[in-house]
Amino acid sequence: MKQVDVLQKAIEKLNNFTYKKHLLVGFDGFVDEIIHVVNKRKNKDEYERIRDITGFSERIASVAGLSANIELVPIQTKLGGNGPIMANSIIAQGQDVTYIGAIGNPYIDPVFKPFADSCRRVISLTDPGHTDALEFYDGKIMLGKMNNLVDVNIDNLLEESGKEELEKILSEVDMVAFTNWTMLANLNGIIEYFGELMENMDNRPSVFIDLADPKKRTNEDIEKVLELISDLPTDTILGMNMSESGIISEVLGIKAKDARGRAEGIRKQMGISCVVIHPVNGAAVSHEKETLWVEGPYTEEPRLTTGAGDNFNAGFCNAWLGGFEPGECLIAGVCTSGFYVRNARSPARDELLGFMNQWHASGCGDI
DSSP: OOHHHHHHHHHHHHHHOOSOOEEEEESOOEEEEEEEEEEEEOSSSOEEEOOSHHHHHHHHHTTTTSOOOOOEEEEEEEEESHHHHHHHHHHHTTOEEEEEEOSOSSSOOGGGHHHHHHSSEEEEOSOOEEEEEEEETTEEEEEEEOGGGGGOSHHHHHHHTOHHHHHHHHHHOSEEEEEOTTTOTTHHHHHHHHHHHHHTOSSOOEEEEEOOOGGGSOHHHHHHHHHHHHHOSSOEEEEEOHHHHHHHHHHHTOOOOSHHHHHHHHHHHHTOSEEEEOOTTEEEEEESSOEEEEEOOOOSSOSOOTTHHHHHHHHHHHHHHTTOOHHHHHHHHHHHHHHHHHHTSOOOHHHHHHHHHHHHHTTSOOO
């Protein structure tokens, strides 16, 4: 089937997907400071940015053994973390969210107050971390400070909520989204405990997991979490970007270089329902129904890339809960992300439909 036809089917289904779903999303939380890196300062108001990560790396490498002064321009301070950004995007799509994570304790951090007010319920275990997000046209470099995130663990969660309350939450939600495993040293305990609780449930929520750049974790750590994911007693989706898929493929001994081949290899080896890989120019999905690749509505000059993957995840999961086919879920994901990077915010449902219709009118070309 042509991609434009898959897009048309996704549009039709999203038009009819008006009923609410409830997601439990977690478990991180960061205050994100979006930053441009200056190449040349023209005057007090104008500057030329370093356009790409290669240029930034070359600037740093050129002063090895010497010294340098690199100007950073703060552009925006906003809520951050994979969980809050994904949850915010899900809420913009009209769904309900219960959020568990690190957005302020005992009081919600002011940056997160509007988000917390929009959730059905919030359980916050600790204060958020802080991220300096250096934005380039081809990606971003995230410099994170997160010592307090060790407090996101199953002992603190049980102390805050208790087993019966967690069982009740799991019985009420349609999906559980675990995000930012890499930055949460104790997330394994929560994943394992939730899996044990779901073993005894008749109606189990599906699970979405985004490991989030596991390069800093050891192969032993990665192998352990992949085992936990494989053992979850429910439909499980593992999502990742292209870089992350390379790390996971290496750990699993998968030789494929392209996103489609990696997605299929990872899914089959792990024995889970679905694997999604989303480079900047499109996305691949592998499911027992189909394994395919779709091109995305790529732009060379995004307004904001920090959070693009989280918005992809939100769009994909929203469509998944609406009963879309895997390829249609990909389309919803790349369009949600495509709107976000152009507008520096998550789309409401009608805005997403408008963007998808615009892309359809172009024949899935440039917009």
